[in-house]
Structures are given as structure tokens and as C-alpha cells.
Amino acid sequence: PGIDKKGVFIYRTIEDLELMTEWARKATRGAVIGGGLLGLEAAKAMIDLGISNTQIIEFAPRLMPRQIDSAASRLLQSKLEQLGLTIHTSKNTSEIIGDDCISGMTFSDSTSMEIDMLVISAGIKPRDELAKASGLDTGARGGIVVNDQLKTSDPDIFAIGECALYNGMIYGLVAPGYEMADVVVRNLMAGFVGQVPTAAFTGFDMSTKLKLIGVDVASFGDPFAAGEDIKSIAFEDTMKGIYKRINISSDGKQLLGGILIGDAAQYNMLLQTCKNNIVLPPNPEEVILGSRGGESETAAGVAGLPDDALICSCESVTKAGICTAVSEDNCETVDAVKKCTKAGTGCGGCVPMVKDLITHTMKSQGKYLRNVLCEHFNYSRQELFDMVKIHALKSYDEVLDKVG
Ligand SMILES: Cc1cc2nc3c(=O)[nH]c(=O)nc-3n(C[C@H](O)[C@H](O)[C@H](O)COP(=O)(O)OP(=O)(O)OC[C@H]3O[C@@H](n4cnc5c(N)ncnc54)[C@H](O)[C@@H]3O)c2cc1C
The missing domain is CATH 3.50.50.60 (FAD/NAD(P)-binding domain)
Known part of the structure; x- marks a missing residue:
């Protein structure tokens, strides 16, 4: 009241x-x-x-x-x-x-x-008034009931997005809505050309990474997985405000899910490792704590992903899509890959992996890679440091004006 x-x-x-x-x-x-x-x-x-x-x-x-x-x-x-x-x-x-x-x-x-x-801000209220007034089935707590093909109780009417209740669940994110739209479009198109519609929505992985009030918060796979066959590895640093947990199979080979707070840099790699059942390294804690020596596990890891690994879930871009943009369309910067494939143009969470894939693909083509600091400066960290010293530059704007 x-x-x-x-x-x-x-x-x-x-x-x-x-x-x-x-x-x-x-x-x-x-x-x-x-x-x-x-x-x-x-x-x-x-x-x-x-x-x-x-x-x-x-x-x-x-x-x-x-x-x-x-x-x-x-x-x-x-x-x-x-x-x-x-x-x-x-x-x-x-x-x-x-x-x-x-x-x-x-x-x-x-x-x-x-x-x-x-x-x-206490949850989603699906806008199902029109559906109710039209006599479509709706859930007890709202939402238009849909099946695998996103058909409502009237097979000529589809519902997608936040108003649709699939398997008792309302999906409150953009990506599942896109996936639902894709299923409906594919089935409608199949119908137009006389084929049997076969596309199905089978639920959506709700793994998410976001910056909550400046704090990285991410969870993937089954963040709470527990039981006799499951082991958890957790790392907590209350000084820096970092918490990381992974749940793995008892043989230490499969990543089942996890939680990252305060530092979610490894999120995309962990998500892909989990989704694609990639075998974990012999010391699985390295995937959250970093390997002791050698190449960063992320850079090494992208090479191990299968071609169909979904790198950008907002825009549904796979590893193969990104690698092809680099090798065949000569996209050698993140911006170029974004323009060509749309990867990284949604939430931006996949950009570090896109960078790693560009590096990996260019290296495997034997291309020369300049280790520049970022897109604003065509110099390495050391080169830029020397220039700042030589020109006695005192602010970011001065550096940008002079050498950016
Ligand atoms: C503040 C906020 C932040 C969010 N941040 C994120 C995020 O970072 N990442 C993420 O993935 N998701 C986020 N979401 C959730 C995301 O916005 C929704 O999941 C997504 O917009 C749902 O898409 P939709 O098309 O189903 O519904 P909507 O985007 O709500 O679109 C439905 C449209 O239908 C119109 N409409 C309703 N009834 C009728 C009617 N009877 N006739 C005609 N038109 C009608 C509405 O006015 C509305 O324009 C956020 C949501 C909010 C509120």
C-alpha cells in the first residue's frame, strides 16, 4: 500500500x-x-x-x-x-x-x-495484459507461457523477450531475447520455403559479468555447485576486495561454474572453458590465481577454444567469426573487428578475448605484431615512457597532443 x-x-x-x-x-x-x-x-x-x-x-x-x-x-x-x-x-x-x-x-x-x-526495483513484471485479455495462457506470477518454438497457447501467436514465460522462467536480459527472436525468425522463414521448422529455444545460460557501482561482479555456469562429486576452490582477499570461487569436478578436469567479485578479468575465458568442457590445467587453481611463470593463461587459452565457442554472447559471434575477420578481412585492431563482426559492441565484456584472438590469429599467420600500449598511441609502454621524459610532458592531454 x-x-x-x-x-x-x-x-x-x-x-x-x-x-x-x-x-x-x-x-x-x-x-x-x-x-x-x-x-x-x-x-x-x-x-x-x-x-x-x-x-x-x-x-x-x-x-x-x-x-x-x-x-x-x-x-x-x-x-x-x-x-x-x-x-x-x-x-x-x-x-x-x-x-x-x-x-x-x-x-x-x-x-x-x-x-x-x-x-x-524488486523484479520484473511481465507486460502480459494484452495476452491475458486475448485469452492466452499466462503464468500464475505473470508472463505469457511459451513452448520451445516460442509459441503461445495459440499456435499462431509467438511471445519473446521479457513478457515470455519459458519453462517457468522470465529472462530479464537482452541476450536471451535476441536468441528467442532468432528462433522465431528461423522457424517463420523455414515455413515460408516449405520446410519443417526445427529451431528450438532450449533455455539460456544466465552467466553474467557486470560492473556494479564500480565493482566487478560475475557468475557463470553453476555458481553454487556443491556435492560429493564437486570440489570448490575459493580465493578471498579482503584487503583488495577480491573474491573468486570455481567449482570443479572431483577429478579436477571440468569447470562447472564460479563467482568473481572485485576482479573479473578472467570471466570470458572461464565461461568458455566451462561451456566447452575444456580440460582444466593440472593445477586448476591457476585459472583464477594465474599460472606460475610462462604465458598468461588467457592468451594461451584462446587457442584451445573450439571454433564454435561463443566469444560475444550479446551479438552471437564465435571464435571462428573473429579469426576469419582477422585472417581474411585483414581486421587487425579491435575497432576493425567490431565494425566487421559486431563482436564487442554490446556490453564489451568480450573485448579482452577479442584482443587475444587478434594476437593469436596474426601470430599464427606469421604477421609482425607491434606491442602498442593502446589505440591512442602507436608506441609501446617503454617508448611512450621515453617520449614523456624527453619532451617533459606533464599531463595526459599534453601526451595526447604531442604523440597521440
Ligand atoms: C534500468 C535497466 C537496466 C538494464 N540493464 C541491462 C543490462 O545491462 N544488460 C541486459 O542484458 N539487460 C538489461 N536490462 C534488461 C533489458 O532491458 C530487458 O531484458 C530487455 O529490454 C527486454 O526486451 P523486451 O523487448 O522483451 O522488452 P522491452 O525492452 O521492455 O520492450 C518492450 C516494449 O513494448 C512496449 N509495450 C508494452 N506493452 C505494449 C502494448 N500493449 N502495445 C505496444 N507496445 C507495448 C513497451 O513500452 C516497450 O517499449 C535492464 C533493464 C533495466 C530496466
């Missing part, structure tokens, strides 16, 4: 954000219901908008319980608290109070809180 009061927001569109920004100018105490990805981002945005007293209200006993384990939640919570956020877990909102505008909230544990701005 009380959700219609002024000062209570959900956020989905740019217009929602504009309204929130406007309201935040006069707000001093804020709260966010929901300690998931979007809720945490919203809370940080409120702090950035000047509401230094911002609280997060989470129903579950810890943050992001569906994505990360309790050790990772603890680490994340302490990082967020350092940013000035107050976090309440196991807290269930009863009512939003106030006259015309919000003035506070009450909770099921008989406590209350005074606030003048509230953002609700």
Missing part, C-alpha cells in the same frame, strides 16, 4: 530517470526496495544525486542471493557500505506512508523509516 504516493518511483525508461533526477533535488533521505543489480545501481545513483542518506531494503537475508554465494555477498555488502550506503537485509516492507507525498515506510518487524524518496 502507498505505492502511488509522490516520490515513489520505478525505473525502466529515460522518462522515469528524468522524474527521479528532478525529485532528488529536494530529497534528503532516500531508500531503494530491492538489493538486486538494478536496485544497487539505483542506490548509488541516489548518492550521486546528493542524497547521502540512502538505504537499501532487501527482503532476502543477503544481497544478490540468486547470483552469488554468501561470502561474495558479504564482500559486496562491505564495499557498498564503504560507499556510504546503509543496507538492511531480511527486511519486508509493509506500507509506504505519507499524505500526498511519501514520508516514510513501515516494515513487518514493526520498525519504520522516515524517507522522502523511494525507488522500487
